[in-house]
Amino acid sequence: MLLAFNVSAGVAIAATALMITRLNVVHALLYLVVSLLAVATVLFTLGAPFVAALEVIIYAGAMMVLFVFVMMLLNLGRRGTREERAWLRPGAWVGPGILAAILVVQLVYVLSVPDGQAAALRAVGPKAVALVLFGPYLLGVELVSMLLLAGIVGAYHLGWNHPEEREDFDAIESAGPCDAAGGDPVRTRTGGSAGAP
């Protein structure tokens, strides 16, 4: 299990170092996903399976979807399509693919070991976490829920298209006139997803 910890720690550091040195945002995102998965494996070897699962679901799942979605919004039109064709050539997948393959091999190894938890450290299961989370930290849970609500409202407010800026935005992407403010985010979204393939 110490070997698994060391290997995944090395993968995490390598992926992070490669991530901050990429010039391309999409390549950096690939390395960031690998880094997050490696950190999730580290958490699993530390005896925290619940937090490791949350790391994969929320960080590597939800937040990466947000990042990819914003990048699709930022690169609209034919120019974005051409750039994405250059981004998604097979050479870009080799580095993250190798690092992710190391993690897959490690996952199989960890699952094949009968006693799958850390030996030197005491494992803290999901039950203990839940008992503490909804016991002494109940106020913190409520505060976090309010923080998330504030984040949702703030992101919605900031992402709303103001009319005077919308004209500039329309001029940039050289599209037809748009009448309603409510229709603009939908049109932008469809434009972003249409440029994806």
Add this chain to the structure above:
Amino acid sequence: MLLAAILFGLGLAGVLARRNVIFILMSLEVMLNGAGLAFVAAGARWGQADGQVMYLFTLATAAAEVAVGLALALRMFRLLKSLDADLARRLRG
């Protein structure tokens, strides 16, 4: 703990070195991840669940921060009218 420190340092280097807003946000993710890893490692060291609870709070904070930060990046993109997200963009807007 050493891994957490290295991850935090790499994220800090990313924040300081890169000028692209998306890169800065991703480096912030790495920094928060390193801090959370330190929490979980300390919790596993002493067998307490408090570290994982703190990690959950860090996770929720990072989620809210990413949502607001990406919305801010969208607004900045529309205001500065720079189409290339890979270009170095100064925060003058």
